Amino acid sequence: MESGTSSLEAFSGYRWTYFFELPEGALRSRAESFLRSVNWPGLLEFATKDGISGTLLSDIGLGQNHMVRIIEFPDGTRWLARLELPPLPGSEHSEDVLVAKRSCEITTISFLRQMTSIRIPQIYEFDLRSDCNVGAPFTIMECLPGNAGMDIAMTIPPVYKHKILRDLAKIHVQLSKTLLPKIGTITSINEDGTCQQGPIPGLGGPFDTATQFFQAWATKAKFGVTDEQLRQASGAYADEIAQSVSVFAKSISDLASKLSLRDGGPFPVWNSDWGWNNNVYDEDGNLLGSVDWEKTFAAPWELFADYPLGLTTIPPAMDAPWNYDENGYPKDAELAQRFADQQEYITAVRQEEILIGGTECRLSQGLSDTRRQQLASAMRLYLDGKPGFYSKVVDQFMSR
Known part of the structure; x- marks a missing residue:
């Protein structure tokens, strides 16, 4: 960890307000449509810890290209699921190119975790294909008890x-x-x-x-x-x-x-x-x-x-x-x-x-x-x- 310590007990919660505050329009429709399309039970099949499945919390984080959800286990451990939204209209990248791009991020994270002491969340599971059973490319990773600057x-x-x-x-x-x-x-x-x-x-x-x-x-x-x-x-x-x-x-x-x-x-x-x-x-x-x-x-x-x-x-x-x-x-x-x-x-x-x-x-x-x-x-x-x-x-x- 680069600086300081933190615990879940001292954490007051995620400040993920963007999704819920989106006004009616194309961005909100895109996010809501994606939320409905994801096979959330299928995602949870990948989220098992010591043979025990987790449950989804109600928090929903949203960025330009990703939606994030929190998976919580009975012992209080939390993982973060990051799912990639469909490409915006006008995207020229093929599925093969997109899969290669996603793979590079996974590899880069592994490389930097080996070569530096930068605190980067560990990845537990992923599927980089758009047609996977979950319905969207996803990674499941360590969840940090804090908020991103944005x-x-x-x-x-x-x-x-x-x-x-x-x-x-x-x-x-x-x-x-x-x-x-x-x-x-x-x-x-x-x-x-x-x-x-x-x-x-x-x-x-x-x-x-x-x-x-x-x-x-x-x-x-x-x-x-x-x-x-x-x-x-x-x-x-x-x-x-x-x-x-x-x-x-x-x-x-x-x-x-x-x-x-x-x-x-x-x-x-x-x-x-x-x-x-x-x-x-x-x-x-x-x-x-x-x-x-x-x-x-x-x-x-x-x-x-x-x-x-x-x-x-x-x-x-x-x-x-x-x-x-x-x-x-x-x-x-x-x-x-x-x-x-x-x-x-x-x-x-x-x-x-x-x-x-x-x-x-x-x-x-x-x-x-x-x-x-x-x-x-x-x-x-x-x-x-x-x-x-x-x-x-x-x-x-x-x-x-």
Whole structure:
């Protein structure tokens, strides 16, 4: 366990309100339809402990891609069942690709549990096929007596912020020391503890160099919303922003060989959806574990050296100019605090790197390299469909 201890007796309950508070509409219909379609008695057939079956509690957790339920045994032990919702309309992945993706997460969790001391819940049972008897792909795993950050608050609570930043830094540094020879997913583990690597969904690979990765990204990455949606969100700046978005991928392609200071391996294991949102905490803000590793692969150092979700910002060059004064300082107190939190995080990372005796502080160095760090942030925001002046981030990178 990374920080602190917790017990079920001291746990006040799951803060899973999203499902029950969903308004009428497509999202609620999708969730309710899925809830009705699952063979819950069939799921419980997989949940036996010492020959004794568990029962489902009434709690229902819901995310974008998963529904979670709690299975409780007579002795008070609890397991968590995570079931994957059907793909959203427009998904281009075949069942074989989806099964391979789910398998990579299972393998990644096993690998990280062996190679690090990061607290990751143990998996007890799973079936990765959409046509399994349960009616949906599922995993049954250890249940932590706490809540994920996304269920506690949209932002890190100030009262626990210093503790949480330190604990996030510890995990981030451990991942920086978990290195693989190529850029790609983890598909299997060899007997000697090394692993086989495979393609990244939507990008391909594995890649021998960061240059190859960035070239593939520039070819295959898609902006997260349509041109019409982008223009509607951009107001008076629609033409300028749309033009900036349209040339960003080509700019990455043109700069591919210059983006990374460490073009060859080894490369750190990176979860592109990692941060405050999918770490689990107890009532006192102590970190109990990290969950949701489905978007994990060995990545270029520049992508890895991004802030955990919950600490990220829009690069100033890309952001609306009126958010900053004539000296480049943020006008909004909350935004200014976020930048201060980032500096505190860099300090926490550097302290952890020194504590474990590393001769290189690659992660803190990468976080401090503003030009590369902000360009990597822009790549993440591009996939999310965030409006912004992407060309200005490129110009900033090329200016020195």
